[in-house]
Amino acid sequence: MVMNGANELHRLFEAWARETPDRPAVVTRRAQLTYEVLDVRANRLARHLLNTGFDAGETVAVCISRLPDLLVAVVGVLKAGGAYTVIGPQQPTGDIGRLLERAGANTVLTYEQFRPSVDDGTGRLVVCLDTDAGLIDAHSPEPPSAPCGATAAVLFTAGTTGEARPFAAGHQRLRAAYGSWAEVFGLSPSDVHLVTAPTDTAAFTYGWIRALCSGGTLVLPEGEARPALRGLPFAGDVTVLDTDPVTAGSLLEGSVPVGLRLVAVGGERLALDEQVRLQGRLAPGARLLNVYGPVEVAGCGTWFETHQLSGPVHEPGRFCLLGRPFPGSRAEVRKGEIWLTPPGGLDGGEALPTGDAGTLREDGLLEFGGRLAHRVTVRGRTVDPHRAEAALATHPQIRESVITAVDENRLVAYVVPKALSARPGADTIRTHLTGVVPDQEIPASVVTVRALPRNRAGKIDRAVLPLPAQRAASGGVSGKGGGAEPGPEGLLYGTGCAMLVVALPLAAFLTDVFWPGSTDLTYVPAPWSWLFGGLYAAELLAFSVGLAFLFAGRPLMRRQGRSSGLTTAAHLAVVWLLVSWWPQDNFYRLAAKTDWERQAALVYVFNVPLMIAAVVVAVYVTRRPDPSATE
Template sequence: MAYILQQLLSESAKRYPGKTAVAARGKSFTYQELEERSNQLAHLLQRHGVKKGDRVGIYFPKAVESLACMFGIMKAGGVYVPLDPQAPSERISYIIGNCAIKALITTGDRLHALSAEAKNSVEFSILLGPGENGNVPHTMPWASLLEYPADSSPQIQATTTDLAYILYTSGSTGRPKGVMLSHQNALTFVDWCAETFQVTSDDNLSNHAPLHFDLSVFDVYNTIEAGATLYLVTEDLTLFPASLANFIRDRQITIWYSVPSALVLLLLHANLKAENLKRLRIILFAGEVFAMKYLRQLADLVPHVDLYNLYGPTETNVCTFHKVDRERLGNMKHLPVGQACANTEVFAVDADDEIIEAGSSREGELYVRGPAVTPGYWGDVEKTQGAVVPNRFQPNFEEKMYRTGDIVTLSVDGDYYFVGRRDSMVKSRGYRIELGEIEAALMSHPGVREAAALAIPDDEIGARLKAVVAPHDFGALTAADLQQHCATRIPKYMIPELIELQESLPKTSTGKIDRVQLAQAPQPVAQ
């Protein structure tokens, strides 16, 4: 039984050396190639000073090399940090400083765009791309790893509680926060998936989510665990539903996992036909609420496919699941997030600090305990203590549990239902967005006096983002100015598509911005 993630690859490389492990952009790695490349990368990193626990960033559009990086970094004892290749370089520079990334695997133009401070703090970079010859100081081309031993990885003494990777998510105070995940955190989920979905070496999995998104943990590690094949969905494919539908047909995808909005896009615009999806056997979705009308359409379109709703914040990966029951679907108003996965316990705590019982009509905040729960946020003791708290319901020994911030109810049959958030985190296209981070980006513009970000519910993508801004000098600032300013600080999916300028924002009696009133204002139709 694997206790560190890289063992999954080494085992499958022994069993299926010649089988394709991963393919994208016309390139592929067999299991043996992936094992060898990651061994070589591990030796290279170690030779250049990467030690156990050091952070190494992966910062380029997803490609077969992405997997070699993930495994190679872990084999060197390092912790990998997948960085959004489309995020503004200012945000990436912040993350590089925040978790002290020692080495970066990236492209020349991306390295060049980083802040001087970030560039100086990275000790060395490995550059991908055809023209890279290592002429830039402290860089080396990807091909230089071929000089290192391929047949075994460096000796490191690793344990299951060591960190494997850090995933950065939106932070309410205006800066992203790094969720630390150990090998054990990931394997708790991977083991449950392997058992529940019976992934085998005959399966073809897709990877739709970006690699800095926790949905990709299933795609990557369950593929490798089973000796299956992973087909990466590159950014250009995600925009074009017809191309994506052809991808599913041509690659003979058997297990698909994505946010619901990607499935809605396929349903509405790809002219999907069941006969093109014959080999598909499982669809998993997570990250946001699936509008029931679209879920019913999907269930009818692919009657042979098992559908599962997976739920869980990055801090726990997935902690509950619900298998869609087609016979009940017609009468259901909401889809439950379901019941706890194996090796995980969840419970909801109400306003009186009591655990909610099945069938009670009360609402409570969902808590998670078990080996899937994150040790906390990188370098942020305060945020960690606010979210990963001592289990006060169990006095016998010290143990932590995670407060999800999600408000739920618990039905008679033991299924949890998502009701809402206790804070201002929203989901749009499955992306986790703190409205506070958008407001901080707006407020950082010198012409802005007050700003409020709002989420307008939307069936297709979960939520559309809007902001209401009061400038210092009304008339001196346009929505486009502010959108351009935001683009230098936050990812494009976080930029409000609509920015309304007002002389001042409505206030509550205590002088705070009145978000309720703002949200109730009539919403113009988005163009």
């Protein structure tokens, strides 16, 4: 599908390049580009891409570390009629290759130093902005005339509930989202935008669109995990701060620019009490917005600021309010799950599930209720940790917390204390939660951490939370604590040992019952009889270990954090790899070599499933842990 030129996203930028060519467009600590220079450089790059046989709608990966070269590449791809995807070159080579494949990128814009990471010998076109600079600069500075595909960008989800997934964001949807942002944010060409999101996140795309499509100046903190306003160009002139909750708290603790009129906080949830606190750091009249929306709706779902409240809220730390839909969007709750309809357009209009629980309050505001994928199963019951996490947010000693399961019997709270000298223990947390949430939702253990791990999008990464220390006994989860009982690992170990003790002599006895004579070594001379005797003993031992693993292995495997389905498949595969040797070899020893019917049956009953089981185990070992799985 080819877009109408009037609907292409980059046309908004081009209009400002013609109207305000000398205005700073992109500014970093080391470089600055005006709208005219950015436009001309992007035109030449677009012409260079088209000269290589580039087709409309093709996806180009931008694998660049330096700014503002990255913006030149992004706008250049759009002008050439393609779709861009940003992939950070700092990642391991294997991860870069997987992302390139998922995005469907056959062309890569990068530097010569990163060529080995992106050129895998499959014929992918690699254009290096440094070594190919002479060829690129030789092209005309005039904008190319090229058809444009419907997709503008291939964005990746944050990956908080599994592997990051690609999503094709169309020109129509991004332009509609920009119109909604411009209306709510009150964007103007005089704005100076500070965008702190990493360049390979969807939040960065939304940030540069809001800045450059409105004629504003985009300020980027280059290569800083936690940027500081001090020393940034235009720091004192920043009017719009586009960031995540953690960075917002860090930046607003210091000297806040007098002209800062808007703070847009997206990504991770922002509790109401924190929003009120940050709002108090701003000048009178300045706004702080909690922006909510997954990648699939171009990050344009709902927005909330405190003046939308009709009155005071008791214990604001327990609530995360998502507010009202952006203009042109809709928000609804279906069976407890939030569904969003993106802003109108050719590829909009269809409600999409967010994977988040929520409620619609009487005042018309949408309230966040936690991620559905973060629910876990403990002692056979489904537990939603959001309620207990929200309750812990009101504890005077706790800055933030996460609750998850480390096995099928125990919940653990990961707590960041406000002061390391005052670390709340399990009894303190149990007392705080008793009567507030059901007993089965109260964590049995507490792990104190300095900070919760976060991914590049600023969201909490539950997959890399540290496992708690092993314990010999596990207390109850009731408000009174309960008595000591054997820990789950101890019970599983005991069960496995018991099965091993029973299964080994039983298998030896049943061998002569089911396959009489299969292990007879009377006429086999030494030392071969000893070798075969050792083989038979090993088969019996493998069968016994496999039977023990059948009863005790799966809960231990679940601790590795893989998905429930893959864990079950791998568990049964390991059991089959262990137990099948005993019956298989006994059948084979009694089958005639020319009994083709029995030989074929044995191959397909035993050998082929063994191969399948090995493949399943290989997938389990190489698959990354799933944060949504019960650990």
